Amino acid sequence: MILTSAALAILVTMTLAITRALLGPTIYDRILAVNMFGTKTVLLIAVIAAIAGRGDYLDIALVYAMINFIAIIAVMKYFEYGSLGSAGDEPPVVGHKPQEGE
Amino acid sequence: MDILQILSAILLALGAILGVVGAIGILRFPDFYTRMHAAGITDTLCTGFFIGGLMLQFGMTLASVKLLLIFMFMLFTCPTATHALAKAARHGGLRPWVKTDNGGAVDQEGRVT
Numbered sequence: 001m002i003l004t005s006a007a008l009a010i011l012v013t014m015t016l017a018i019t020r021a022l023l024g025p026t027i028y029d030r031i032l033a034v035n036m037f038g039t040k041t042v043l044l045i046a047v048i049a050a051i052a053g054r055g056d057y058l059d060i061a062l063v064y065a066m067i068n069f070i071a072i073i074a075v076m077k078y079f080e081y082g083s084l085g086s087a088g089d090e091p092p093v094v095g096h097k098p099q100e101g102e
Numbered sequence: 103m104d105i106l107q108i109l110s111a112i113l114l115a116l117g118a119i120l121g122v123v124g125a126i127g128i129l130r131f132p133d134f135y136t137r138m139h140a141a142g143i144t145d146t147l148c149t150g151f152f153i154g155g156l157m158l159q160f161g162m163t164l165a166s167v168k169l170l171l172i173f174m175f176m177l178f179t180c181p182t183a184t185h186a187l188a189k190a191a192r193h194g195g196l197r198p199w200v201k202t203d204n205g206g207a208v209d210q211e212g213r214v215t
Contacts, residue, residue, distance in 0.1 A: 002110070002111040002114055002115070003114070003159070005114075005115075005118065006114040006115075006117070006118050006152070006155070009118030009119075009121060009122055010118070010121060012122055012125070013121040013122055013124070013125040013144070014125075015125075016122075016125035016126065016128065016129050017125055017128060019129060020128050020129050020137070026134055026191075026196060028134050028187060028190065028191040028194070028196060029134050029137060031187060032128070032134070032137060032138060032141050032187060033128060033141075035141070035145075035183055035184075035187070036124070036125070036128060036141050036144060036145070039144070039145055039149065039176065039180065040121065040144075042149075042172065042176070043117075043121075043148075043149060043152050043153075046152070046153070046156055046169065046172065047152070047156065049156075049165070050156050050159045050160065055160065055163060055164055055165030055168065058165055058168040058169060058172065059168065061168075061172055062168060062171060062172050062175070065172055065175050065176060065179070066175070069175075069179040069182075069183060072183045072186075072187075073182075073183065073186060076183075076186050076187055076190045077190075079190060079194070080189075080190040080193055080194065
């Protein structure tokens with residue numbers, strides 16, 4: 001009973017967060033809302049595990065939390081620097097000194 | 103209904119209230135930096151209440167240890183993500199919503215409202 005109510009409250013929260021993600025005027029609003037959506041998804045999986053009475057589902061919640069964090073950081077790095085960065089595709093120029101404003 | 107169930111119900115209800123309040127905040131606050139404040143409440147406190155309530159439901163089992171792991175992980179990652187997001191927005195040139203002297207306000211695009 002209380003677990004079902006908690007799941008419903010999380011679903012309401014997720015609905016409001018996804019509304020902001022769709023409305024959001026800037027890209028940062030969307031990322032913030034999607035981050036909150038992912039956090040609430042982890043909680044929803046944990047509550048479903050309690051409803052079903054199976055502790056195994058909590059592994060899924062743990063993995064989802066990790067994937068959510070990595071995804072948010074990756075998307076934000078992409079929008080901050082314009083690329084995700086790569087190792088070794090541009091060899092360093094010998095004797096190159098950084099210019100002003102570089 | 104024993105004392106653990108009642109305590110668990112109270113914790114879950116508090117978490118649910120905080121989550122919905124944070125979601126209303128993220129929907130209704132005027133600009134990105136204020137919305138981040140609303141999201142920060144739900145990220146840690148709502149998660150803590152929910153995990154605490156669920157741990158009381160599961161009792162002394164392996165599931166409670168897993169829940170504690172989830173909580174510790176979120177305790178470290180959520181502020182990191184929020185900080186990185188604020189830094190990205192600041193570098194991206196997003197200006198905070200500020201009040202002007204004559205009682206109005208300037209939004210993110212520089213419009214006076």
